[in-house]
Amino acid sequence: MNLHTPHLLFLGDVKNPLDAKTARGMVDWRPDHCVGQLRLPGCEVDLGLPDLTPAAAYALGARSLVVGVAPLGGQLAPEWLASMQGALREGLSLVSGLHQRLVDIPALASEAMARNLALIDVRVPPGEIAIATGETRTGKRLLTVGTDCCVGKKYTALALARALTDEGMKATFRATGQTGIMISGQGIPMDAVISDFLSGAAEQLSPNADHDHWDIIEGQGSLFHPAYAAVTLGLLHGSQPDALVLCHDASRTTIDEYEAFPIPDIKACVRRYEEAAQLTNAAARVVGISLITSASSDAEALVTCEALSQSTGLLCFDPLRHAMTPLISSLLS
């Protein structure tokens, strides 16, 4: 997928850093692709990149503006349209992972066509997806799952895939959401797949492979989320994971933006995920817990991980702070 790198990252006027997770993911995992940020008045998120106009970004080499924000529902805010048009006028193509497609917005489509620039919608599933067969595939698979959205499923998968590759093992990161696709340049946006074909899409995403190859699959949503659990379950069933890593934000007790929904006890989460996964892979097991501990000191984070490890009997780590070595050893054994 040609994403017209490097990018200027558009943040709109977002307040909540979680809404800017696409831009944050690009900065963290593809810093070489990020020239600067474009923020509107009222924006409270800062990626630590230079604030640039489209013209200045173009002069520094940028060739596209990436919609780096992911609002609930996936619609482009009308007040962002002028920035998109302005970027096109300065010679930048547009890249978006919103549900609402750039090519379906007439003002952008005509402007891009007139200037021979690209509108790149990455949240478009493949045209041909088969219904899931449930048949076992060769190779090994690990899926990251979560107690909620935005709890490190993508980060954990990326970090683990990188660590496995660094160790000389065969591993492939499999992107399932817009940010992961922008980072890795490929994947299937699971939440944009017609629901009947969800598990089939997941089967297609991690095909037969060598017996010692690991697909490290980015999870989506959460079984405990009132809006998105279906996406989670379809991806889980089609992935047929041998191993699951449960991701959790240690500072969160309820579902983000759904405060009436408590996050269950971690041990209950482990049980529910294993029970659901075992429909298509009887050997599926949670092999570790990936914790976001950014609200704690290093020492506190170690204590938190140690306590959770004691109570669950599982490896527990923060992928931003701790080495992946114990998890990799556990996968190999």
Next chain:
Amino acid sequence: MNLHTPHLLFLGDVKNPLDAKTARGMVDWRPDHCVGQLRLPGCEVDLGLPDLTPAAAYALGARSLVVGVAPLGGQLAPEWLASMQGALREGLSLVSGLHQRLVDIPALASEAMARNLALIDVRVPPGEIAIATGETRTGKRLLTVGTDCCVGKKYTALALARALTDEGMKATFRATGQTGIMISGQGIPMDAVISDFLSGAAEQLSPNADHDHWDIIEGQGSLFHPAYAAVTLGLLHGSQPDALVLCHDASRTTIDEYEAFPIPDIKACVRRYEEAAQLTNAAARVVGISLITSASSDAEALVTCEALSQSTGLLCFDPLRHAMTPLISSLLS
């Protein structure tokens, strides 16, 4: 929704009666809309309707040909195209609930336009669906769920809605699949909804209602199906049912067409559905079991129901054989 009634029902060359469930549903629940059947050589299903050519059906009043078969994957078989074109030439509009849309088949689109006939695709979700909020709605809801596909979820819901209405209660059948939509003339085809919006679509399907009104919602798929469980879960979460009726075919031990997947013990199914439903409605309970007992005599069916009722402590009945009265009493209490 104008479905251009009455219909000629197209069965193609299907062998498995389960693949003709759309046509069977029309005959059972809208016999007044069914003029005859159109079968190709090799077809082994018989609806008990007269075999008619499109011309003969038109002469008897038919105004549309309904694709009455639902093959796995939802594609129109190429060898059926000639029959569709032939029907258009005789003045019949076309009605289909397949994933593949009639309007996307150029040969049909041009023929229909030339003759000013309609191509009606019922498996098209509404254009605007919001992400689920998880917020509680007024009124009461019952959802039928299943141990598998094709186990009576639609029949049970239709029969219960009719029985409630006959008793003078406020009740509405809510269709979630192509056949239910053809029968009732409205609904949302859940399996055609983009997966991120599944639970939101289910919330939209059964909106706020009077406190003594029952939405009787047609279930989809099964939590134990390797291809379709995501659709089941999204519908379950968005429906926020107060009551569930678990549907099962007493003669089946494995998932239809997925023989490697056993159907779990009924008590385990009850537990799993209640656990999943309680995410969005803590009071959700399975209130009865609807059994297909067509392979048994009347006496055997009673014994089967009685035994299952004993072992589960739940009402157990075959909606084609037994009265709904006990279930209705249980809903009212």
